Amino acid sequence: MTPRSFKRIAVAGIVAATGLAIAAGPASANPKPSVTVPVRLISINDFHGNLEPPTGSGGAIVNESGVSVPAGGAAYMATHLKSLVNQNSAVVAAGDLIGASPLISAAYHDEPTVELLSKLGLSVSSVGNHEFDEGLTELKRIQNGGCHPTDGCSPAGEWQGAGYQYLGANVLQESNDRYALPPIAIKKINGVNVGFIGLVTQTTPTIVTASGIAGLKFSEEVESGNRAAALLRRAGVKAIVALVHEGDQITPNQSPDACPVTPGAGTRIAQGLSADVDLVIMGHSHQAYICKTTDPAGNDRFYTQGSSFGRVLTTIDFKVDKKTGEVVRSSVVADNHVVTRDVTADPVISQFVQTWKDRVSTVANxxxxxxxxxxxxxxxxxxxxxxxxxxxxxxxxxxxxxxxxxxxxxxxxxxxxxxxxxxxxxxxxxxxxxxxxxxxxxxxxxxxxxxxxxxxxxxxxxxxxxxxxxxxxxxxxxxxxxxxxxxxxxxxxxxxxxxxxxxxxxxxxxxxxxxxxxxxxxxxxxxxxxxxxxxxxxxxxxxxxxxxxxxxxxxxxxxxxxxxxxx
The missing domain is CATH 3.90.780.10 (5'-Nucleotidase, C-terminal domain)
Incomplete structure (x- = not known):
């Protein structure tokens, strides 16, 4: 199915699945005042299977006070995440959750990491380039379940699949231009529909082994994102978030809430995506920043990134107008929270990590x-x-x-x-x-x-x-x-x-x-x-x-x- 044909025939399925109506009724003669509802997104990116606290330079980050502090580790991330989650929130991600992982995860084809993120409530993620390290067939096994075709089942038994959905609006089958992965997802958060678009850097073929991307092509991000945004709008979804595995470099040693970016591919995408896209959540460059730009219609639009290895959780709070379904752009507030290790590690996740550590210890130690x-x-x-x-x-x-x-x-x-x-x-x-x-x-x-x-x-x-x-x-x-x-x-x-x-x-x-x-x-x-x-x-x-x-x-x-x- 081509991107264009997907747009023509998939809207009906989305409408049926979500209960959305595309046609609007007549305007009321006496419109009621707008009622808004709060929505919170909590995002991660570039986790790379770091179940244990990362070490070396990858295990520290500069905090809001300009001090480098130890950060990361799944059990600490779980504790911080619990303090940020509320009834209005959803957890989302911007790719490279797996691949280039420590042995504790990589030895089992990253099933431990995907299980962890599913336990933590992740609902949707863009693919990153490292999701393709073992090829599309393996990524689909990770998504859908089943034991590895060569190595068999892990010590945990038959793999049940991810509890979240991977998206790739610019990942196409080379032979026919059909989508290789779902391009969009619609999630109901606090009673309102929010649409998500998944995009991965178009440079993926140059940074992944040829076998990993065999039969695939990666189209330009802005054009692909705009096509997906139009699909969401046709389905009646007007609150739209782009999850983009691409980003910019920054001036080092800055607060994670600052915007010291050197404009690059990330800024290009954040500025170029259709005005229908309200927020851009990024990854890939392993940097932490909270930035604001303007979309093609001149409206303010945030674009953010949360470092890497589980060292930062990004919160983005905004309000959605219940009548129009639109994000109130002036209400958007974003913040990067450092995953410090001065909190009590979540005991359930600590035991989960220890179980996998024990399983791989003979080799790892x-x-x-x-x-x-x-x-x-x-x-x-x-x-x-x-x-x-x-x-x-x-x-x-x-x-x-x-x-x-x-x-x-x-x-x-x-x-x-x-x-x-x-x-x-x-x-x-x-x-x-x-x-x-x-x-x-x-x-x-x-x-x-x-x-x-x-x-x-x-x-x-x-x-x-x-x-x-x-x-x-x-x-x-x-x-x-x-x-x-x-x-x-x-x-x-x-x-x-x-x-x-x-x-x-x-x-x-x-x-x-x-x-x-x-x-x-x-x-x-x-x-x-x-x-x-x-x-x-x-x-x-x-x-x-x-x-x-x-x-x-x-x-x-x-x-x-x-x-x-x-x-």
Whole structure:
């Protein structure tokens, strides 16, 4: 079914299901004063399966007073959520609830996380790009139920499906332009109908492995959102909320209630969506902000985001006119609540998390190596990080035999957490467990090696600056690769002095380059990888990392000097 045909035939079904009437009756000669009812939405985004309190830099956030505080953890989130829920509220989300998850959730294909969110009353969510990590068929299994086709049922028994609905108004089947997922949902909240549109970043094909989005295409967000909004209006729904898995970056260390955004894709969508859309709830960029813009009709419109990993809950309060069904825009108030850990953890959710922790503990608690100090994602002037360098070294070591790799490159977005020297449990200071390593490298990507010429390697490194320089992704290099970047030069001419093991690279020489299959498939915009030849596939990236930690412990943070920054 195409988006247009869906609009033509689905309205009747929506009307029948909700009891809505599209045709309006004659106006009263003596209209009564407007009566409004309050509605509260409580939103989350980018939870990424963080059932346990996240650690490292991902386990803290700057609060309203400008102080960095520990935040997150499902049991603490449940306590905060209970204090915010009332009879007028609904819990909603903006995607990436699963995928790139710690082992406690990922080991069971994120069923524990989906069960948790269902228990907490989540009613509807947009899909995020990570909902497609294991493909559409797996996402539909998560939505509808049934045991995993390869791994079978989890220790909890047959999977019953999500208690909430995933939406994707711009996720289409490539073969026929039909919706791959429901584009909209209508929820009755405090006696009034509120319509929800789900949208995911149109860049999803560049940031998800090719197998995960096979057979799908992701259309532009504003056009798709406006088409869905028109469908809701035809169904008689006038209070409309867009759940959008896309967002902006911010000036760091600001209050979560501030609006220090650098306008980007998130602002573009928030400003471009039809005036029929009253609120825009965002995700993807893992930032916290409360912003206001104007819609195409000149009306004020809030757009918000609630950080990531369950560290923030966003409340949006507004009134709906019972007669017209419209949101009273002047009534909208939004607030980001930090999920602090200075409250009593919810005992039921604490036990739920502990149950899954016990189930995975044999694997998760296994010590695999040691570090002498924190290995972090804190970037030097070039964008190089100590942890990224260690991962690249591990990938090179794992692909030398068989793949004949000479250098390795790691995408920074695939490094999901820091390795901290302080113990996270009973393992002892400096001990790295399998669970901690998996949290750093959770994608189970396959290591691959391709041959590139020196000229192609140079072109690949130039792709670290994309969208006219608006997007920068510095590939983390193995110790065998050094080069100079000159940021004052135009994009396309910034890389020079490339060397492998100290020997200058020529344009015509052949180089065996190792990377994960996401990058080799052209992910993150590194399309030059697809020009590689003589493809070889090796171990999983997590296995390479674990083996390296075991063989080289204790590991000290390396100097981040493989990339030289020139003026």
């Amino acid at each position: 296994k010590a695999i190596g040691n570090i002498t100090a924190d290995l972090t994602r804190a970037a030097g002037p070039s964008g190089e990080t100590a942890l990224g360098d260690v991962i690249a070294d591990a990938q090179l070591e794992a692909t030398k035999t068989g793949g004949n790799a000479e250098i390795a490159l790691m995408n920074p977005g695939g490094v999901r957490a820091d390795l901290t020297y302080a113990p996270s449990g009973s393992e002892g200071a400096g001990v790295v467990t399998y669970g901690e390593a998996f949290t750093v490298q959770p994608f189970n990507n396959l290591m691959q090696v391709v041959t590139l010429t020196g000229a192609k390697l140079d072109a690949l490194l130039e792709q670290q600056w994309q969208n006219g320089g608006a997007t920068t992704r510095i590939l983390q290099p193995s110790a065998s690769l050094t080069y100079t970047m000159s940021l004052s030069q135009p994009i396309g001419s910034r890389i020079s002095d490339i060397k492998i093991n100290g020997v200058p690279v020529t344009d015509t020489q052949s180089i065996r380059v190792a990377a994960n299959n996401f990058l080799v498939g052209g992910g993150d915009g590194f399309s030059v990888f697809k020009d590689g030849t003589d493809l070889w596939s090796g171990p999983l990236d997590i296995d390479a990392f674990v083996a390296y930690l075991g063989a080289h412990s204790p590991i000290a943070p390396p100097a981040v000097n493989r990339i030289t920054v020139a003026g």
